Amino acid sequence: MSSIYDAVIVGGGVIGCSIAYHLAKQNKKVILLEKGSVAGKASGAAAGMLGAQMEFTCNDPLYPLAIKSRDLFQTLSEELYRLSGIDIELIEEGIYQLAFTEDEAVLHQRRGEQDQQSGEDAYWLTASELFEREPAISKKAQGALYLPRDGQVSPKKLTEAFLKSAIALGAEVREYSEVVSFIRHDNCVRGVHTKRDAIFARNTILAGGVWSSELDPTLEMVPVKGECLSFTTNRPILKGTVKYKNCYLVPKKGNRIIVGATSIPDRFDENVSFRGLFQLMEMAKEIVPGVVDDQFEKAWTGIRPQLRKGEPYIGEHKEYEQLFIAAGHYRNGILLSPITGIMVAEEIMQKERQAFANEASN
Numbered sequence: 543m544s545s546i547y548d549a550v551i552v553g554g555g556v557i558g559c560s561i562a563y564h565l566a567k568q569n570k571k572v573i574l575l576e577k578g579s580v581a582g583k584a585s586g587a588a589a590g591m592l593g594a595q596m597e598f599t600c601n602d603p604l605y606p607l608a609i610k611s612r613d614l615f616q617t618l619s620e621e622l623y624r625l626s627g628i629d630i631e632l633i634e635e636g637i638y639q640l641a642f643t644e645d646e647a648v649l650h651q652r653r654g655e656q657d658q659q660s661g662e663d664a665y666w667l668t669a670s671e672l673f674e675r676e677p678a679i680s681k682k683a684q685g686a687l688y689l690p691r692d693g694q695v696s697p698k699k700l701t702e703a704f705l706k707s708a709i710a711l712g713a714e715v716r717e718y719s720e721v722v723s724f725i726r727h728d729n730c731v732r733g734v735h736t737k738r739d740a741i742f743a744r745n746t747i748l749a750g751g752v753w754s755s756e757l758d759p760t761l762e763m764v765p766v767k768g769e770c771l772s773f774t775t776n777r778p779i780l781k782g783t784v785k786y787k788n789c790y791l792v793p794k795k796g797n798r799i800i801v802g803a804t805s806i807p808d809r810f811d812e813n814v815s816f817r818g819l820f821q822l823m824e825m826a827k828e829i830v831p832g833v834v835d836d837q838f839e840k841a842w843t844g845i846r847p848q849l850r851k852g853e854p855y856i857g858e859h860k861e862y863e864q865l866f867i868a869a870g871h872y873r874n875g876i877l878l879s880p881i882t883g884i885m886v887a888e889e890i891m892q893k894e895r896q897a898f899a900n901e902a903s904n
């Protein structure tokens with residue numbers, strides 16, 4: 543039997559690793575279990591956009607959370623670098639949402655006004671203003687909504703930096719260690735069974751991405767497969783991220799551009815289809831025509847974890863005490879990872895304070 547931990551975390555994606563980091567920061571004794579390798583699933587496949595304004599309108603219930611999470615990245619990147627030595631490659635050059643038709647231009651301008659009214663930066667750029675900033679964009683564009691505060695990171699490095707920082711603060715990690723069930727006592731969860739042993743903990747956190755429903759079938763998870771590709775250029779062609787319809791081009795360090803992403807519901811397979819590649823290449827060419835002369839690098843897939851009801855589940859389980867769920871972040875797990883880690887750590891700390899106060903008053 544292992545020693546008792548304050549928290550056992552199931553899943554080494556960006557969500558599990560952020561929770562490990564935020565709990566370790568509170569001096570909690572943490573162990574994270576990952577059935578494969580850390581950042582080996584959706585978190586390693588993402589494009590890394592921090593699209594708080596791009597993804598959510600100001601009427602969306604997740605908008606305030608998304609903005610808050612995005613705005614944490616600057617401090618977080620310094621904090622994680624100090625602890626782990628990993629640069630998460632935060633790029634704050636904004637996101638351009640392109641308009642190719644008059645109707646799209648009107649919609650984007652309206653969107654920009656709404657964001658401004660809610661206190662966020664958002665600017666409509668005319669075609670000439672856009673080409674002055676980003677000359678590689680197709681001259682068919684009529685303008686763009688520019689969201690200067692929506693940035694991007696390397697999702698793999700972010701996940702690794704969370705984990706390495708958690709380890710620096712005392713957390714333990716076991717890769718290739720699959721959790722097969724929870725240890726239950728009445729309506730309370732006391733840890734997990736792996737294929738090899740039992741791990742006892744005061745708190746258990748399920749952050750298993752789309753596979754979370756294997757351990758908790760009450761979570762109605764929908765896998766949404768996404769395909770991406772990347773190419774390299776011999777000169778910088780974009781400064782900011784560019785998005786049109788459901789295609790984006792994200793310029794990474796070292797003249798690398800990620801093009802994403804297809805969206806295929808109810809698919810768990812990790813094959814890259816010819817159809818997917820063709821679709822992405824056609825769209826990339828429409829947005830930045832010059833890409834046809836650049837060097838194809840690679841293509842990959844990931845499975846986005848979507849809950850059928852839409853929003854992510856962050857908090858204590860409705861039936862089981864001491865079991866916390868952090869799953870269903872769908873297209874925005876990278877963006878929402880800092881706030882999710884903070885929310886779960888705060889809820890656990892709050893419950894502990896409450897239990898302590900109850901004991902003291904008895």
Ligand SMILES: Cc1cc2nc3c(=O)[nH]c(=O)nc-3n(C[C@H](O)[C@H](O)[C@H](O)COP(=O)(O)OP(=O)(O)OC[C@H]3O[C@@H](n4cnc5c(N)ncnc54)[C@H](O)[C@@H]3O)c2cc1C
Pocket residue numbers: 552553554555556557558575576577578579580581582583584585586587588589590591592593719720721722749750751752753754757767768769770802803843844845846847868869870871872873874875876877878
């Ligand atoms: C193509 C693509 C592009 C994306 N682009 C963006 C983007 O630009 N910005 C953004 O914010 N988000 C983006 N996303 C979404 C983002 O990647 C996800 O929301 C996020 O990675 C989910 O993180 P997670 O930790 O919940 O899941 P995952 O990264 O899938 O991690 C879950 C982990 O749990 C492990 N696990 C599962 N069950 C067990 C078990 N029983 N025992 C032990 N371990 C277990 C799995 O092996 C896995 O490693 C994108 C996703 C895809 C696929």
